[in-house]
Amino acid sequence: MTLRYLTAGETHGPQLTAIIEGLPSNLKLDFEALNFELARRQKGYGRGRRMQIEKDTAEIVGGVRHGLTTGAPVALVVANNDWTHWRNIMNIEPISGTDEEKRRVHRPRPGHADLNGGLKYNLKDLRNVLERSSARETAIRVAVGAIAKQLLGHFGIKIAGQVIRIGEIEAPPHQLPIDELISKTENSSVRVVDPKTEKLMEAYIDKIKEEGDSIGGIVECIVEGVPVGLGSHVQYDRKLDGRIAQAVMSINAFKGVEIGIGFEAGRLPGSKVHDEILYSEERGYHRASNRLGGFEGGMTNGMPIVVRGVMKPIPTLYKPLQSVDIDTKEPFAAQVERSDACAVPAASVVLEHVVAWEVAKAFLEKFGGDSLEEIERNVKSYLAQLESY
Ligand SMILES: Cc1cc2nc3c(=O)[nH]c(=O)nc-3n(C[C@H](O)[C@H](O)[C@H](O)COP(=O)(O)O)c2cc1C
Numbered sequence: 001m002t003l004r005y006l007t008a009g010e011t012h013g014p015q016l017t018a019i020i021e022g023l024p025s026n027l028k029l030d031f032e033a034l035n036f037e038l039a040r041r042q043k044g045y046g047r048g049r050r051m052q053i054e055k056d057t058a059e060i061v062g063g064v065r066h067g068l069t070t071g072a073p074v075a076l077v078v079a080n081n082d083w084t085h086w087r088n089i090m091n092i093e094p095i096s097g098t099d100e101e102k103r104r105v106h107r108p109r110p111g112h113a114d115l116n117g118g119l120k121y122n123l124k125d126l127r128n129v130l131e132r133s134s135a136r137e138t139a140i141r142v143a144v145g146a147i148a149k150q151l152l153g154h155f156g157i158k159i160a161g162q163v164i165r166i167g168e169i170e171a172p173p174h175q176l177p178i179d180e181l182i183s184k185t186e187n188s189s190v191r192v193v194d195p196k197t198e199k200l201m202e203a204y205i206d207k208i209k210e211e212g213d214s215i216g217g218i219v220e221c222i223v224e225g226v227p228v229g230l231g232s233h234v235q236y237d238r239k240l241d242g243r244i245a246q247a248v249m250s251i252n253a254f255k256g257v258e259i260g261i262g263f264e265a266g267r268l269p270g271s272k273v274h275d276e277i278l279y280s281e282e283r284g285y286h287r288a289s290n291r292l293g294g295f296e297g298g299m300t301n302g303m304p305i306v307v308r309g310v311m312k313p314i315p316t317l318y319k320p321l322q323s324v325d326i327d328t329k330e331p332f333a334a335q336v337e338r339s340d341a342c343a344v345p346a347a348s349v350v351l352e353h354v355v356a357w358e359v360a361k362a363f364l365e366k367f368g369g370d371s372l373e374e375i376e377r378n379v380k381s382y383l384a385q386l387e388s389y
């Protein structure tokens with residue numbers, strides 16, 4: 001069974017919903033850890049007032065009994081607290097009232113989905129586009145990814161995320177072990193290891209916000225403990241690096257993705273790009289470096305997976321950008337009620353979870369079974385095969 005999920009729900013509607021299919025039975029879910037991931041996504045310097053309204057927690061409404069998955073689809077719900085303020089506007093039944101009362105949107109924001117969605121779906125109220133295109137949906141995707149993270153965690157696979165750049169400020173490189181990286185970034189308002197960089201990034205975001213502008217950045221995710229051979233070279237859509245790239249690009253506002261040294265590989269000679277193969281009794285086959293970010297031939301090579309994504313600046317700006325009213329076709333300068341100025345730290349948490357999902361999916365394709373015990377047996381036998389190779 002392929003692991004898959006779908007989400008539904010609007011940003012100001014009652015809730016976000018997901019159904020996950022293909023999880024094995026007997027996986028013990030840690031609800032506290034799941035909600036901790038949701039809280040992590042909400043934090044981060046530069047977010048707007050909405051994050052003070054929401055206190056994201058996931059309710060599991062199917063597929064779990066007494067803390068264990070049953071093998072049935074797992075249904076998840078994350079409620080929108082803000083819905084109480086939008087109950088009437090988001091009503092599923094028709095309501096009477098003026099455009100103003102219905103909060104109809106007719107002024108598309110450059111950089112958001114508004115205009116394309118309006119044209120494509122023939123919607124004259126751009127709220128019908130905005131409501132679903134909002135990155136609020138990443139809350140439920142983090143909930144889904146948190147379950148994938150728990151499955152991977154059971155097999156000793158760890159995932160960390162960090163912010164590499166916000167606008168002009170870049171975090172200095174480091175070689176911290178993954179557990180230390182996880183704990184240091186956890187205590188940082190911008191998810192960096194170095195406190196000096198944290199202060200610089202905070203001040204930078206403040207300045208951008210004061211100017212009525214927004215800012216993007218670069219985030220990184222590291223996955224450690226992945227066995228050799230997830231993904232496959234034999235078919236384009238089985239290449240795991242390709243699937244991860246798609247998942248990263250599906251995060252709202254992401255405009256690029258790199259695996260390992262990524263775009264730098266176009267600048268360097270082969271001798272400075274490829275990771276030489278070594279062998280020792282204790283470690284088996286391993287690499288002298290990890291410039292290719294854990295992938296060759298669309299398959300994991302046993303080194304940590306290293307993925308970076310670039311997030312553009314938030315499109316909703318207090319500083320007006322030129323756009324056109326779809327009613328009058330006249331130009332206008334956009335007005336904003338509230339928005340994030342920078343969501344790069346939050347996006348690093350989303351990145352961890354979409355990557356976790358893709359790795360978990362490939363893991364189950366390789367070792368899949370209906371119960372956790374069956375998967376454990378499959379993993380064990382594969383590891384023995386690798387050892388004797
Ligand atoms: C965590 C997160 C928070 C975001 N917050 C906002 C926001 O407050 N205002 C906004 O206009 N866009 C925000 N965005 C970006 C938009 O959702 C995104 O630009 C939009 O969906 C259009 O998609 P695209 O940029 O991928 O083309 C956010 C994105 C993420 C990942």
Ligand SMILES: C=C(O[C@@H]1CC(C(=O)O)=C[C@@H](OP(=O)(O)O)[C@H]1O)C(=O)O
Nearest residue numbers: 048050133134135136139252338339340
């Ligand atoms: C709600 C979330 O992010 C939202 C993403 C978003 C957008 O346009 O993408 C716009 C803002 O929504 P609102 O206009 O309601 O404040 C953000 O707050 C969230 O991350 O949970």
